[in-house]
Amino acid sequence: MTLFTIGPVEMFPEVLEAGKIQPPYFRTKEFSDIILNIEKRIKKMIGTNEASRLAILTSSGTGAMEASVMNVFNENDRLLIINGGNFGERFRKICELHKIPYDTLTLNPDEKLGANHFLPYRNKKYTGILVNIHETSTGQLYPIDIISNFASENNSLLVVDAIGSFLADPYAMDEYDVDVTIISSNKGLASGSGLAFVVVNTRAYKSILNNNVKSIYFNLTDYFVNIERGQTPYTPAISVLLQVEEHLKIVENMGWDAYMEGIEKRAEHFRASIDRTKYDIPNYNLSNMLTPIFPIKKNAIEIYQTLKHDNNLILNPSGPPHSNSMLRVGHIGNISDSSLNLLICLLNKI
Amino acid sequence: MTLFTIGPVEMFPEVLEAGKIQPPYFRTKEFSDIILNIEKRIKKMIGTNEASRLAILTSSGTGAMEASVMNVFNENDRLLIINGGNFGERFRKICELHKIPYDTLTLNPDEKLGANHFLPYRNKKYTGILVNIHETSTGQLYPIDIISNFASENNSLLVVDAIGSFLADPYAMDEYDVDVTIISSNKGLASGSGLAFVVVNTRAYKSILNNNVKSIYFNLTDYFVNIERGQTPYTPAISVLLQVEEHLKIVENMGWDAYMEGIEKRAEHFRASIDRTKYDIPNYNLSNMLTPIFPIKKNAIEIYQTLKHDNNLILNPSGPPHSNSMLRVGHIGNISDSSLNLLICLLNKI
Incomplete structure (x- = not known):
């Protein structure tokens, strides 16, 4: 079998080997060092600075999408969702369920997103923009510069699901003024499925701290506090973390x-x-x-x-x-x- | 290194090998068959019948504890939580956050739970009882017969976190009149961490269907619908599923x-x-x-x-x-x- 799928993907031999290792006990200094190393590398590759925070969630990418929306926003916000396929629609469902006001910029299946699409949405006081930068269900890679400009003009928090793009397309979180980036372990990181990562800059972090998150498991603040000592609040998918470490080494070495x-x-x-x-x-x-x-x-x-x-x-x-x-x-x-x-x-x- | 820890644990060679296999694409008939097989075996080993439902969550055990509480109960319920350590306290925090009314039956760290402890809580119209049948932070295994009797007398739904007990102590969900059982992949199932399982009987399932769950990721109904075709709504931790399958085979063969x-x-x-x-x-x-x-x-x-x-x-x-x-x-x-x-x-x- 050869997988031309986009998650799971064909894993490199070293990454497969990492999956075979007896998972170590994780509440140790040695395992904390692995997590801190992964944190450093992901921040670097995602193009953000050390002040940004990383949450390592044991969940699929959808869990991280929901966690991001729940932690950053609430019913006092007003969001614009770029909805050009199944994953844009998923963001919409999340906002609908959590009663976060939103508008959708909806695209036809074969429609190319351009600056003109944003004209009707100017000066509407959006506090946040949600976009799956690569809408994986259609393959469209949206123009980050246009979206980023729109977010800046509106002073909106920009949340980018880069699950279907990270480590395949150029991406630079700080340069694009992205406030939250979501990725997962089984796409560009070519590791096992089971982990998702949320990176937030200091601006988004402030919003999170001022929010009341109605979840124990998806309370990002707990993850940010714990990662300071190289830990997660709950048992992570240990083997997947070891695989991610291995894949990041491959990328660095190459x-x-x-x-x-x-x-x-x-x-x-x-x-x-x-x-x-x-x-x-x-x-x-x-x-x-x-x-x-x-x-x-x-x-x-x-x-x-x-x-x-x-x-x-x-x-x-x-x-x-x-x-x-x-x-x-x-x-x-x-x-x-x-x-x-x-x-x-x-x-x-x- | 030899792990005398209780998650992760030392895995059997066959299970470690399963972690090394290239994860297959999962939206296939072949992978559905694996999931359906796991479902069948877990139901059997947990001591429930075919009409019960299984949700396979990609999360730690805590995610499944929160999902169970959120899906089965709401602010119109009144719960009794057996709180004899860190995991009982976690159930309490979940109810507190989700505004589900509760009382706690609190034990001192060295106190043995007995029938007398329940006397002050009789006839208080609890709609649910939450217990970590083995409070893993202290090691105490609670008497399921006493708890089950109390639940029956009160006609309460009985939710048992068996994460720290399943496949180590005798357990029989239907025989004990347990309505919801929660387990995870990295304890008795001796597989990698990353998966949790929630089994609900038809009575608890009815409660779930009548509830409004404020989560996309932790909406158990979606998992119950999907498992009918051997699938999960979102990408599962595929390698962990393969390991669980392998471990269940070991248990069966032995x-x-x-x-x-x-x-x-x-x-x-x-x-x-x-x-x-x-x-x-x-x-x-x-x-x-x-x-x-x-x-x-x-x-x-x-x-x-x-x-x-x-x-x-x-x-x-x-x-x-x-x-x-x-x-x-x-x-x-x-x-x-x-x-x-x-x-x-x-x-x-x-």
Whole structure:
């Protein structure tokens, strides 16, 4: 099996080995050092400074999305949610449930987000903007500069779900004036699933401290207090932390630029090689993390099944409304040139 | 290093190997079959029937404790919480935060829970009872029959956190009239940390359906709906699920009785062998999962440090108020007779 999915992804051998180690007892100085090291590296790679805070949650990315919204905002806020797919819709559901007032900037499935989309929403006193910078359900990578400018003009807190983008696309939290960034362990970090990370800058941290969070498990302040001593308030997914540490070492050893360039080249090669008479590719900006393909004459699920059963290659199927029309091909993780070329060859033959 | 801790615990070789496998894509029939198999086995081992529902949460045990309370109860309920240590206190904090009315039956650190403790709480119309059947912070295993009788007399929903007891002590959810049982992956199931399980019977399920849960991530109904097709609503900790499957196989192959007897014998052997002129052991009922020991002349943390540094044996230190006075020795997981005898020998020499 080779996974062209975007979580889980093909893990590097060293990361797989880390999953096999007997998990150590974690309330020790030695384990605290591992967490502090991970904290330092993630802050660096996410492009923020030491004053920002990191929460390591044992949950899926959705848990971290909900935790971020609950901790930073309340019913006195007014949010603008960029809703261009399943994950934007998830942010909307979270705000709806927690009774946090919001408007949505809704995009059609094939619509490219631009500065003009924000015109109707100017001067509406939004206290926060929520965006999945790469809407993974459609593949669109939104223009962070336009969103960031809009947030700055409105003095809004900018919350970016970078789960589907981190370590695949350029990202610089402080440079883009992002206040909260959400990532998870099983996408760009190419480790096991089970951990999500929330990074908040000092501005967002102040909002969190002034808020009453109705959750013990998702009270981010507890995580920020505990990480000062290299700990989490509750037992973390220990093996996944060891895998994340290992993957961060791989990225560092390879050199961050080289690592990112490898993913970019893989995405470019795939997009240049796929037969456009057989597959449509959207016209909006794409993340390096994945390429959405729309088979022109065939059913997407049938292609998924054929590649899985006949060739052990797993593409990422899509949820509604794209289930039958779109497949997604992930470019992250330990994908070899030969697997990628085999996939291209088979797709072009179908 | 040998872990005499109670989460993480020493994992069996087959379970460690499962952690090394490349996590498969999980939205497939094959992975659904694994989940459905785990569901079947956990229900059987927890002693409930097929009509009960299982939620597989990617979180620590605390996440599942909070999820259970939030989903089953609301501000119209009135709960009795057995509070005899840190985990009883955690249930209290959860109810306090979620504004669910409660009384606490509070025990002194060395007090044994008996039927008399319940006399002042009779006929008070409790709609629910919350108990950590093994209060892991003190080691006390509470008498389930007394608690269950009290719950039945009051027609209360009985919520049992069995995190520190499942697969070490006898447990039979249906026989004890337990409505909700909470367990986690890294204790009796001797797998990696990151997953928690909530089993609810049809009575508790009705309460959940009639409730408004203010959480997307911890909405148990979503988990119950998804598990019908062998899935979870959000990406689970895939590798931990594979490890749990492996451990359940070990238990089945060894025979459940033989497996449980092994842990019981280990606990009995330790308790019979430890030098009582040097260590006190509490007089209340103990779980087979761990033995708390109170060094009479030495400081507990110093013993922990010595065993760790000189012998690579890790005991479970205790949180306040017992940090300096109590250590806990776990008996679950893949502990060999020779490691256990070495530990006993060293402890008796100190």
